[in-house]
Amino acid sequence: MRLAVIGVGLIGGSFALGLKQAGKVSHVVGVGRSRTNLELARDRRIIDSIASDPSAAARDADLVLVAAPVAQFARIFQEIGRSLAPGSVVTDAGSTKRDVVAAARSALGARIAQFVPGHPVAGAELSGAAAATAGLFLDRRVVLTPLPENRPESIQRVEDAWKACGARITRLDPEEHDAVLAAVSHLPHLLAYALVHDIAQRGNAEQLFSYAAGGFRDFTRIASSHPEMWRDICIANRDRLLQELGRYRAQLGAMEKLLQAADAAGLEKLFAGAREARDRWLKSSS
Numbered sequence: 001m002r003l004a005v006i007g008v009g010l011i012g013g014s015f016a017l018g019l020k021q022a023g024k025v026s027h028v029v030g031v032g033r034s035r036t037n038l039e040l041a042r043d044r045r046i047i048d049s050i051a052s053d054p055s056a057a058a059r060d061a062d063l064v065l066v067a068a069p070v071a072q073f074a075r076i077f078q079e080i081g082r083s084l085a086p087g088s089v090v091t092d093a094g095s096t097k098r099d100v101v102a103a104a105r106s107a108l109g110a111r112i113a114q115f116v117p118g119h120p121v122a123g124a125e126l127s128g129a130a131a132a133t134a135g136l137f138l139d140r141r142v143v144l145t146p147l148p149e150n151r152p153e154s155i156q157r158v159e160d161a162w163k164a165c166g167a168r169i170t171r172l173d174p175e176e177h178d179a180v181l182a183a184v185s186h187l188p189h190l191l192a193y194a195l196v197h198d199i200a201q202r203g204n205a206e207q208l209f210s211y212a213a214g215g216f217r218d219f220t221r222i223a224s225s226h227p228e229m230w231r232d233i234c235i236a237n238r239d240r241l242l243q244e245l246g247r248y249r250a251q252l253g254a255m256e257k258l259l260q261a262a263d264a265a266g267l268e269k270l271f272a273g274a275r276e277a278r279d280r281w282l283k284s285s286s
């Protein structure tokens with residue numbers, strides 16, 4: 001299988017490495033914005049060659065993975081559409097799905113059947129080819145949001161590739177995907193950025209950071225994520241994210257009332273319920 005990776009960063013690079021380790025690809029061509037990153041990817045044998053643009057990369061590919069920040073997708077799909085062979089399949093790793101599907105429909109037109117949308121629910125706050133690892137998707141979930149136009153063989157090709165990387169496949173429709181991920185991924189990122197931003201802006205920020213320990217580190221780890229990537233995700237999914245922010249604000253309001261009333265029992269009940277829910281989640285996800 002010849003693979004083209006558009007955006008050879010943490011996700012695109014790890015996908016290529018996983019497939020290489022599984023012996024599923026004969027050649028990987030990469031495209032990107034940064035020559036230095038692409039050369040590093042070639043030095044690390046993540047990719048075998050560098051193409052000048054997405055159109056050139058897609059020309060001979062059996063599978064194309066688009067793994068750039070989601071605001072780049074519309075232009076990338078347009079470029080891929082110029083050279084895509086009838087037997088090729090395009091997939092993506094974008095963290096949002098409604099906008100990605102709309103961009104693909106508009107750019108690929110009648111060839112939309114060749115696009116199988118996906119999202120690996122795995123990753124890290126690291127970025128670039130330097131951070132890519134073959135095992136990133138091992139035992140992790142990949143959500144596919146297939147389109148009614150997709151042929152079963154095209155979906156199978158994408159599923160097989162992710163399975164070869166060690167991932168487990170689940171399916172959602174794009175609406176459901178964006179609603180679910182807004183609650184458990186996009187909102188936490190927004191909150192982590194907000195807390196660090198608030199602390200950093202204070203006159204005594206240096207003092208505050210010097211006392212920040214494990215709890216602060218755990219809560220804010222994801223504020224080290226790539227700002228462009230998260231800008232794009234938040235904007236693309238802003239209607240769902242705003243709904244989640246509203247719910248969270250209501251939750252904070254309820255906690256504020258408990259504190260104002262010095263309602264120790266109420267606070268403890270809430271904390272205990274949250275701890276139980278988290279313990280159950282940890283057990284079921286291990």
Ligand code: NAD
Nearest residue numbers: 007009010011032033067068070072094095123124127128
């Ligand atoms: P990354 O920053 O590590 O890699 C993105 C790469 O895309 C970079 O090398 C960048 O140079 C390249 N790029 C940017 N614009 C481009 C363009 N116009 N054409 C070609 N290449 C371009 O980011 P990542 O973490 O690998 O994320 C890639 C995609 O995967 C994003 O859409 C993100 O939403 C999604 N995703 C990320 C995670 C995560 O935790 N990091 C998890 C799941 C999905």
